[in-house]
Amino acid sequence: METFESLVRAEFAPENTYLNTASNGLLPARTVAAVHRAVRMRAEGRPLTPLYGDVEAARASFARIAGVPVERVATGASVAEYGALIAASLPAGAEVLTAEADFASLVNPFHMRGDLKVRAVPLDRIADAVRPDTALVAVSTAQSADGRVADLAAVRDAARAHGARIYLDASQSAGWLPIDSGTYDFLASVGFKWLLGPHGAAFFVGPEDPGSLAPLLAGWVAGEKPWDSCYGPVTELAHSARRFDISPSLFSWAGLRASLELIEELGVEAVHAHDTALADRFRTGLASLGHEPVAAPGSAIVSVPGLGHRQPELSAAGIEVSDRAGNLRASFHLYNTPQDVDRLLDVLAG
Template sequence: MDFDFTGPHSGPMETFETLVRAEFAPKNTYLNTASNGLLPARTVTALHRAVRLRAEGRPLGSLYEDVEAVRASFARLAGVPVERVATGASVAEYGALIAASLPAGAEVLTAEADFSSLVNPFHMRADLTVRVVPLERLAESVRPGTALVAVSAAQSADGRLADLPAVRAAARTHGARVYVDASQSVGWLRVDPDGYDFLAAVGFKWLMGPHGATFFVGPGAADGFGGLTPLLAGWSAGERPWDSCYGPVTELAHAVRRFDVSPALFTYAGLRTSLELIEELGADAVHAHDVALAERFRKGLGSLGHEPVPAPGSAIVSVPGLGHRQGELSAAGIEVSDRAGNLRAAFHLYNSAADVDRLLDVLAG
């Protein structure tokens, strides 16, 4: 890989490149993190170790320790106390909890064509009013009577970034809450922990973990847990999980962990090392690297006469009218996505300037 930075390769930049080279050796030009992140070498090793524990019948206590280490690591990345983080399996399950907490007739405001796992739970309640507006009009569309604004920090389809400070300000003015899906942003883009009431994010995209883990950040006990009822609570949601295995859970966790779902242990064994890598590299360094590559691609597209969907500051670039070339690009060893006719490229820490240039060269024919 030939990494391209804005300054000389020394100090932290040299460390960044060295760490990435040690963890990734893709066999193709992989520009599809918005679908699935690559697994670091350390994560593959951790998964093999976890599987061997099960295969050999050894104690699994270390795998449960991984869950708590992952919770703490995500809390640091999100800038929130660990007591505010729950772990589950999907964004939709946490959206369902939020939807269930709303009174009949409540209005939920969403952006057009936002990801289904975020918005669909609210459509499943026929007694809620779901109002859909263009992303750029989301903040100005909050009004008296709006109970919740639900939006992705970065749009899956095209990488556009929500103006979360404006949304949060409008929500506060009208007494609404804000629910953010950070699945396409956490790992490369910081989200202000004061900018939302609820947040959910999967671990298999920009966090580069295996499938099967989702994080949820919600209000703590002092704020009544945001009015949510832990409808999915099982033994793992107890204050003392191993004492909560039989009969009703008599004491739910005093933290947001009460919204935990029984963990997929192998997933957390791998995810622990993936998050450790992000923390070693530094979230700000990852952001600078990813966005610089996306900007390089945008500039190159202009020289080819193509205009991407405007998404300044995003690591995701979507190009209208080029989605049909996804198969051709894949055959050439370049992995991107076709989303609604748009070609979507997503740039992450294991990508390089050479990857950008190769994609541009193939597009140029």
């Protein structure tokens, strides 16, 4: 029987100490092979129809990971495009509540409307800041800059009490943080970070009633029978969240299907336990060095104020982390080990 460790070892062989999944996840070997197969199909002139099956398989896999019916999952390319759909659905003057300094792809579409009231508050106050005239709460499940995890249960309760809807950006948590996605109105996530896929693929969990959101980006793939919807207006939109699909980047979806299969084989709960244990090991080591990270309990992302300037030095030593606004950001995923954590601590100790 394959173990967590043996599955991971078979898929990854990084040449450096890679602690930067919050920027880009590593591609599993099976994903690289899947993309190569798809590219060869195109180069050899073979029919690409099977690649559309990869899109559907990936949709179903993400639905299981997210804990939602597959009928609520749409496939696209970016988080921002789905934020724009939600923003377009709001009436002029509606209030959108966000967390201060949340990721631009989440918040920017609401600012671009120009006629919405976008209010930003500290992340730890967002649930308390929901009020009767709040139409939508838009927040990342985990903050990109420092890994802080939103109190989603409190946000959900506050929003429900005031009749507000909730839009989550799960790009920094999908794949390692279990979330009961079905209890929220909207959720989006890119596939190239913790889900370990290529760039160019994203998921959207739409409303239970797909007709309540206008599919303004709908093309031929949004039809109930896509291959019958290639010419002229789409006369019958998909009866599910497929009406929010964007024409797929087929090579990316071929790869992402394979990546999601690995996530499912390992199990999100097991990945969560692995990732957070490594992050906690790093936090403990930082304390022994006299450094205090941003408080982000339960997160796989650790951000250390004042150490961002050491990122080039660490990269030169073969350790990949990020510099975010002067903070050193390290993110720990399934292919990392306790030895990776210790190596980072050793270099930081000088």
